[in-house]
Each structure stands twice: as structure tokens, then as C-alpha cells.
Amino acid sequence: MSIIGFIGxxxxxxxxxxxxxxxxxxxxxxxxxxxxxxxxxxxxVQVVASARRSVEDADIVITxxxxxxxxxxxxKDVLPAAKSGALLIDCSTIDVASARAAHAxxxxxxxxxxxxxxxxGVGGANAATLTFMVGGTEQAFARGKPVLERMGKRIIHCxxxxxxxxxxxxxxxxxxxxxxxxxxxxxxxxxxGLSHQAMFDVVSSSSGQCWSLTSYCPVPGPVPASxxxxxxxxxxxxxLMLKDLNxxxxxxQSVGAQAALxxxxxxxYEQFAQQGHSASDFSAIINLVRQxxxxx
Numbered sequence: 001m002s003i004i005g006f007i008g009x010x011x012x013x014x015x016x017x018x019x020x021x022x023x024x025x026x027x028x029x030x031x032x033x034x035x036x037x038x039x040x041x042x043x044x045v046q047v048v049a050s051a052r053r054s055v056e057d058a059d060i061v062i063t064x065x066x067x068x069x070x071x072x073x074x075x076k077d078v079l080p081a082a083k084s085g086a087l088l089i090d091c092s093t094i095d096v097a098s099a100r101a102a103h104a105x106x107x108x109x110x111x112x113x114x115x116x117x118x119x120x121g122v123g124g125a126n127a128a129t130l131t132f133m134v135g136g137t138e139q140a141f142a143r144g145k146p147v148l149e150r151m152g153k154r155i156i157h158c159x160x161x162x163x164x165x166x167x168x169x170x171x172x173x174x175x176x177x178x179x180x181x182x183x184x185x186x187x188x189x190x191x192x193g194l195s196h197q198a199m200f201d202v203v204s205s206s207s208g209q210c211w212s213l214t215s216y217c218p219v220p221g222p223v224p225a226s227x228x229x230x231x232x233x234x235x236x237x238x239x240l241m242l243k244d245l246n247x248x249x250x251x252x253q254s255v256g257a258q259a260a261l262x263x264x265x266x267x268x269y270e271q272f273a274q275q276g277h278s279a280s281d282f283s284a285i286i287n288l289v290r291q292x293x294x295x296x
Contacts, residue, residue, distance in 0.1 A: 001025055004147065005058030007051050007074055008092070009036040012118070013064035015125040016091070016151045018043035023150040030054040052081045059083065060147055064091045067243075068098025075102050079109050087143050088113045091132070093240075095247050096162045096169075097254070099135065103161035112140040115161065116148060117168040121235040129153040133171075135164035169251055172244035173262040176282070179212040179241075180265055183286035186219050187293050196221050218286040232284035239278035242269040 001024055006017040009031035020027050021044035029045035030053065031037050037047045048054050055061045055078045065071050071092050082088070088106050090099065090113070099115040106113035114136035124130040130152035134141055141157045148155045158167045185208070189199040200222035204214050216235075217223040227235055245266035252259035272288045 002059035002147075003028065003057050005029075005054035005061040005078075006045065006064070007031070007054055007061070007078070008064035009033075009040040009045070010064065011122055012091075012125045013062075014040050014043070015122070016062075016064065016130075017045050019125075019128045019151050020147070021045060025147075025150070028054045028058060051078050054078075055082045055086070057083070058086060060087045060089065060144070062089045062091055062147075065094075066092070068092075068094035068101075071102055072098055072105070075105050079105055079111065082109070082111055084110075086111055087140060089116050089144050089147070090114070091116050091118055093117045093168055093244060093247070094165060096165045096251055099165040100162040103136065112137070112143060113161070114140050114144050115164040116144065117164055118152065119168065119171060120152070123235050124152070132156065133158050133164040133167040135160060135162050135166070137161075165247075166251070169244055169248040172241065173248040173259065173265070175212065176241050176245045176269065177261045177265040178210050179216070179218065179283055180268055180285055180289070182210065182212045183218050183283075183289045186286060187289045190290075191293070212283075216283050218283040227281035227283055228286075232281045232287075234279060234281040236282055237278060238269055238272055238280050238282045238284065241282035242266060242273055242278075245269060 004020055004025050004027050006027050006029045009017060009029050017027050017029050017040055027045045028048050029040050030048055030051050041047045051074055063071060063074055071090055071094055088111060090102055103113050114134050116132045116134045118130040118132055120130040128151055131154040132148045132152050134157050145155050158164050196219045217226045218228050220228045227233055245262060249263050249266050272285055
């Protein structure tokens with residue numbers, strides 16, 4: 001069984017590393033936060049003293065970090081210590097340019113690499129049902145897929161370096177905008193006297209049906225597993241949605257793509273975050289829609 005180095009044992013990284021341990025992998029883990037290191041040690045991760053130490057004996061190295069700056073910094077630090085023939089996989093959600101720069105760093109040392117951001121949130125990380133959107137060569141993908149399958153349910157090769165990140169931000173542009181549209185529709189229905197359940201029953205079987213409605217309904221009741229039934233405790237925070245929408249906006253600007261709805265969605269989530277709701281689930285955006293509706 002290969003040895004896996006895992007750098008970044010936060011809300012997503014910790015359960016992902018734990019699932020690798022459950023699958024029988026030896027995992028050498030590191031995080032800058034002592035609390036994260038201790039928590040992962042309790043789930044069988046062999047915690048080491050530094051990021052470099054986590055890669056020295058590793059056949060595969062996985063990073064799960066907050067942004068492109070951190071990914072590039074860590075990869076620059078650990079690549080000189082990586083074994084010949086190692087595979088580096090970045091599962092962070094970062095900008096496409098940084099992802100491609102990370103691939104270039106690995107290529108300079110003759111090391112295979114993948115960008116493999118995830119969809120599914122903390123719940124998917126815990127249940128090992130994540131979707132991985134993967135960019136990189138066919139050779140690297142073939143090597144990485146068996147490991148990713150221990151942490152997720154769907155592993156999709158999206159093409160060349162950086163295409164995993166491209167798929168992720170395009171998906172979340174749709175998700176962020178559609179959640180706002182669903183929220184606006186529910187608030188309009190409320191004001192016109194239509195019950196939440198009637199609204200859900202009609203739209204979920206009509207042309208307005210979408211994931212934001214049927215899996216993550218922003219009002220309590222119709223979808224028992226949605227965060228709306230748990231005080232909007234985050235599965236995917238408003239702060240993370242804002243991050244992804246901003247990444248999509250930056251990418252659109254860089255290639256001259258029209259993405260007006262995505263840009264406006266980012267502005268709405270930014271307003272929500274500025275009001276102190278960054279840690280709420282992104283579906284709580286319906287509360288901002290209600291608030292703004294009451295001002296009219």
C-alpha cells in the first residue's frame with residue numbers, strides 16, 4: 001500500500017485523510033494548527049512535524065489549503081523533498097492561474113501532478129461521497145484515481161492542467177446564482193400567500209427544478225436534510241461561496257467572458273458576508289433576500 005502525505009487537515013482535509021486511513025492507507029499528515037493535527041491523530045493519521053516531512057516518504061502527496069498563494073508556497077517548499085516518481089494532488093479550490101503554476105512547478109522537477117478540487121462539502125468529505133473534478137495528464141489521472149476513489153464517489157477527468165479548477169468555479173457560479181434565484185422565488189411566493197410545501201411540490205416537478213431546490217432547499221420543511229432545518233449550520237459556508245464566485249468573476253475577466261449573473265451573485269454574497277453571516281450556510285442567503293424585500 002502506498003504512503004500518502006496529506007497537508008491541510010482542516011474541515012475538509014481532516015475527514016478526507018481519515019477516510020484514507022479507514023481504507024488501510026498509511027497517512028503522514030501536517031497542518032499549521034495544533035488542534036487540527038491532534039484531531040487527525042485521533043483518527044489514525046500519523047502526524048509529522050512539518051509539511052516537508054509529510055512528503056519525504058510519500059508516494060502520493062495531497063494538499064487541501066485555503067487559496068492559491070498557500071498552495072504555491074507549500075508546493076515550492078515541499079517539491080525539493082519529494083521522492084522521485086511521487087504524485088502531487090491539490091484538492092484545494094483556487095484560481096486557475098495558480099493551479100497551472102503549481103503544475104509547472106511539479107513539471108520542472110519531473111513530478112506528476114493533478115488539480116482535483118471537490119464538490120460535496122463537509123458532509124461529502126465525512127461520508128467519502130465527494131465529487132472530484134480533475135485536471136492533469138491521463139497518466140497522472142490514472143495514478144491518482146484509485147486514491148481519490150477512497151475519498152469520493154465520482155472522479156471526473158476534465159482534461160489538461162487547471163481544468164479541474166475551471167470545472168469547479170463554473171459549477172459554483174451556477175450553484176450560487178441558482179440558490180439566489182430559488183430564494184427570491186420562495187420569498188415572492190411567501191408574499192403572495194403560497195405555502196413553502198406547495199411551492200416546492202410544483203417547482204420540484206416542473207421546469208424550475210434544480211439542485212438548489214431539491215437537495216438544498218433554503219426553507220425548512222420540504223427537504224429534511226437541508227441546512228434550513230438545522231439553523232443554516234454550514235455544510236458549505238457563505239464565505240466559501242463568495243470565494244468561489246469571486247474566482248469565477250476573476251476568471252471571466254481574464255478571458256473576456258460575459259458572466260453578469262455570476263458577478264451580481266458575488267455582490268449579493270459579499271453583502272451577506274459583510275453583515276456577519278460568513279459562517280452560515282450559503283443557503284441562508286434567503287434571509288438577506290427577505291431583509292431586502294422588507295425594505296421595499
